Amino acid sequence: MKDNINNARRQADEKNIQSYSRPNITQHALQYAVNYQLPSLKITCQPGVKDQIEGKNIMKALFIHIHDDFCKLNNQYNRPIGFDTWYVDKQGDLICFTSQIELFVYLWDVDHYPPKLLNTLITPVPPTHLPPQHSIIFKYVPRTISFDELLEAVSDVCQSKLLLEEMKGSMTNKSRHIRLDLTSKEETKKILNSGVFPLNGYLIEVTEFLAPPKLLICSRCNRPGHIRKECNGPFDRCKRCGMNKAQGDHIQCLIKCHHCEGEHIATDYRCPVIVKFRGELIDELKRRPELLPQNIQLFIPVEFRNGGKNFIGCQQKEHIPSPSYLHSSHTNVWPSLNQPVTQNYDDRFKQDFYDDMKKEIKLLRNDYEKLKLVFDQREKELMIKYENNKNDCISKVYTVVNEVVPIITSSLKSLHIFIEKIVKNNEDINLKNEYNILQFTIEQNLVMLNDRNDLVIEHQRATAMLNEKTNDIFRHGLELMSSNEQ
CATH class of the missing domain: 3.30.70.330 (RRM (RNA recognition motif) domain)
Structure with a gap:
């Protein structure tokens, strides 16, 4: 039994290694490698925060406490002070995220926190390093x-x-x-x-200090290059032994990489599979340095330099050289210093980009207003058609009913007279003739009733068709609404 399990595991690992032999650098992996995000700031609370409302009050008190000192230390900071997002974890502690380096650096220093906020003792747990x-x-x-x-x-x-x-x-x-x-x-x-x-x-x-490119590693199968929701693995694999996490104890299990059978965990940078992926990722970033944000450089480890530079940087735009001016009034003509440029190439590029963006937004807004006007007109037309169809249905039903009721009344009267005549039981010939006439009248009324019944059925069918048309009209209106929103 153990041999069968080991053979199955060995076959799966061989398939994994074969899959790693193919290029595995996705756009997601490249974006993850170059996008640097600040780590979270943790604030331990005693007693723990019970709900979001209590956490909100503590956050307000924290920023009121640090506001003046923060603005004094960062006098060039002109943004409102606050986190991008925060939440309360299962232990009742606050986990906070910010993209502003100034706020992150300020809160990295535990001396900037008060010991207590709103009867809650707080203990900051900042990340180990600064950006x-x-x-x-x-x-x-x-x-x-x-x-x-x-x-x-x-x-x-x-x-x-x-x-x-x-x-x-x-x-x-x-x-x-x-x-x-x-x-x-x-x-x-x-x-x-x-x-x-x-x-x-x-x-x-x-x-x-230059941070190396980050590796995107799946938390389900421990493979590099994709995330958990994109993983096709059959189960969560333990980093230590490579077996199913849901089966057995994986706290003290045997450390054996399920990628290469080495004596290390599956996500260790010593693993040949991780090393190969890391090298392919760095080679791809070397070929596509434009993926890096401006003024950001990434460190290249020694084993991946291949005699080249030790960093990857975004290619900067070439500066436009300014002409030199000569003072012709002096015999020893020396070129003057370059004139100060009030706005460099990058600033002009940014301004042109912003202007183009504003124009594009304005055009999109005009198109949106036109579409909205057309949609409103169509909506009014649909409502008018709907009202007309509804009124037509009601009118037809009323007409049919108005015609059927008198016929039924007349038939009942004729039947009443006929019964009265029968009761008298008279052998008079004239009475018999009158009986025949009444019988003929009743037969005619019955024929008319049948005709009107058929007419009612036809009108019912017409009403059903009108209702279907109404539904189609509203369906078409909803499709127009969704297409305009897109």
């Missing part, structure tokens, strides 16, 4: 310089909140890289502009 714009790398720091020495030297230079951390993947016997996160953007620029950091007679190379 790349606030990160610096000290490269090849000698082992003779201790971590504490560098921390003390940086603390003497920088007054803002900082975090210093050794980068594990860069450690060698002689040196290592150390990452520095600073809340002050000015201090970050100052250190980067110097290019080096002096310490103990060494000039340590300083460079900006």
Whole structure:
């Protein structure tokens, strides 16, 4: 039984590896690799937040508390202060998201939080690191310089909140890289502009931190290149052993990659399948640098550089050179400095883009107004047709009923007279003749009743057809409405 399971698993893994041998770089994977999103900010609450209303009140109190200090530290910030979104998790804690780096950096410092808000004790749990714009790398720091020495030297230079951390993947016997996160953007620029950091007679190379491309990995099958809702896997696979998560205990299960049979989890960057996908992703980004946002660069690991640059950047537009002006009044003619440009190429490009966008929006709005006017006219026409059809149906039914009732009345009267004559039981010949006449009259009335009954049936059919036409008209109106909305 175990052999059959192992064989089935081996066949599935071989199919996985064969599928990885084909290019697997989707547009979704490329967008995920280049789009940098700030991580969430967690605020632990005691007691836990019960509902959205209580969370809303705590949020209001938080922003009232930080407003003045935040505006003082970020005097160039001209947007309202608030999160893009937030929610209350199962434990009653607040999970907050923002796309504004200034607010993220401010709330990354736990000293900016009050200990209590509206009788609720709060404990901020910020992410470990700041965004790349606030990160610096000290490269090849000698082992003779201790971590504490560098921390003390940086603390003497920088007054803002900082975090210093050794980068594990860069450690060698002689040196290592150390990452520095600073809340002050000015201090970050100052250190980067110097290019080096002096310490103990060494000039340590300083460079900006570049985040590597992110890998899109499915949480169901642990494959790179797609997300869970696009996965065709039969079940959720454990990262450790590769078996079905719903079966058995997967907390202390055997670690064995189900991609390559290696002794690591399936999403480990050491896995050949992950390495292959990572290389293909970086090669695709090298060929398509226009996918990166402006002024954003991505770090290329050493094993994927192939002798090239260590970063991928968006290709910038070429600047238009300004002409040089000469002072002809002097014998030694020197070219003057370039005249200051009030608006560079990028600004003109953005302005032209915004103007074109406004024109396009205006045209779309005019088209929308025209379509809306046509739709209103058609709607009025449909309502008029509907009223006419309805009135026609009612009129026909009323006419038929108005004609049938007198006939029935006349027939009943004739029948009454006929019965009276029969009761008298008289052998008079004249009476018999009169009886025959009455009988003939009743027969004629019955024929007329039958004819009118047929006419009622015909009118009923006509009414049904009119109702069907009315439904078709309304159906057509709904289709027009949906097409106009699109």
